Amino acid sequence: MKKDLMEAAVRLAEHSAEGEPNMKEILLFPSENEIRLVEVDELAMPNGGRAIPFHFGADVEGRIPYRSAIALILPEEKAKIALPEGWGTWEDAVRIWPREAA
Amino acid sequence: MMVMDWRSAFFLQARSDFRILRHLIAWGGAKPCHRLHYLQMATEKLAKGFSTDGTIPPATVHSAFVRFLQRAHTNKSLRRACQMEDKKRFQAYLEALLPLGKRIEDLAPSGVTQRPNAEYPWLARARNRAYPTEAADSIVVPAQCRFAGLDMGAPTMIRMMRFLQTCFDMISS
Numbered sequence A: 001m002k003k004d005l006m007e008a009a010v011r012l013a014e015h016s017a018e019g020e021p022n023m024k025e026i027l028l029f030p031s032e033n034e035i036r037l038v039e040v041d042e043l044a045m046p047n048g049g050r051a052i053p054f055h056f057g058a059d060v061e062g063r064i065p066y067r068s069a070i071a072l073i074l075p076e077e078k079a080k081i082a083l084p085e086g087w088g089t090w091e092d093a094v095r096i097w098p099r100e101a102a
Numbered sequence B: 001m002m003v004m005d006w007r008s009a010f011f012l013q014a015r016s017d018f019r020i021l022r023h024l025i026a027w028g029g030a031k032p033c034h035r036l037h038y039l040q041m042a043t044e045k046l047a048k049g050f051s052t053d054g055t056i057p058p059a060t061v062h063s064a065f066v067r068f069l070q071r072a073h074t075n076k077s078l079r080r081a082c083q084m085e086d087k088k089r090f091q092a093y094l095e096a097l098l099p100l101g102k103r104i105e106d107l108a109p110s111g112v113t114q115r116p117n118a119e120y121p122w123l124a125r126a127r128n129r130a131y132p133t134e135a136a137d138s139i140v141v142p143a144q145c146r147f148a149g150l151d152m153g154a155p156t157m158i159r160m161m162r163f164l165q166t167c168f169d170m171i172s173s
Helices: A003-017 B006-027 B032-051 B065-074 B076-081 B087-105 B155-172
Strands: A023-029 A034-041 A053-056 A067-073 A094-097 B122-124 B138-140
Touching (some): A003 A023, A003 A094, B032 B155
Parallel strands (some): A034 A067
Antiparallel strands (some): A023 A094
């Protein structure tokens, strides 16, 4: 993955998790041209078998210069439901929030 | 001209507004005010569609969406469409959306020049609790306002968008 895409993904994840006590974890799925996040959220609506992403254009004036797609899932759906088409497998996930302690 | 009832007519227009909103979000180049304008219009019309049986037009006021959110837990079809068997869970989901729903409802222009909205410039006074960083007595242009707390990518907003999409899917089926 491109370094600047990864950095933008981390910024986006940190922004998403800010002030959200029900956010448990944010996973990044590798892509070369799009930030693909699954956010594990206790308040999410059930997805019914496949994670449903929302797509956002690149924020050219802001800090996220890439297109992004974000799917909210319930904790019990993690690694159980299907991922959006083309996102790979659950084994491809990289946890980007909370960050591992150094 | 196509003949339809008031309920169907409001749902059709709301769905069209919502479709434009999804395009604006996916495009990424639109100012927040334009995205929020379509969000406010889609939610108001969706709520008004639900408020009538179709024989009479809904009330001509902007405030409809919060009332809809407050009552939606009694709609069994909607609860099932949201895949929530547990009534309390559905009610809790809707209650968690209420503060954001109120902010969206308040984005409608009110004729008062001091209220933040998605369409017309307003006069920002000191101690404006909704937008505390603005300078006192300055005229704010919606296209230049970030609308803090109404980020389309925030988890609360995505929960709202999922709920709205489910409403539209349900009334389309």
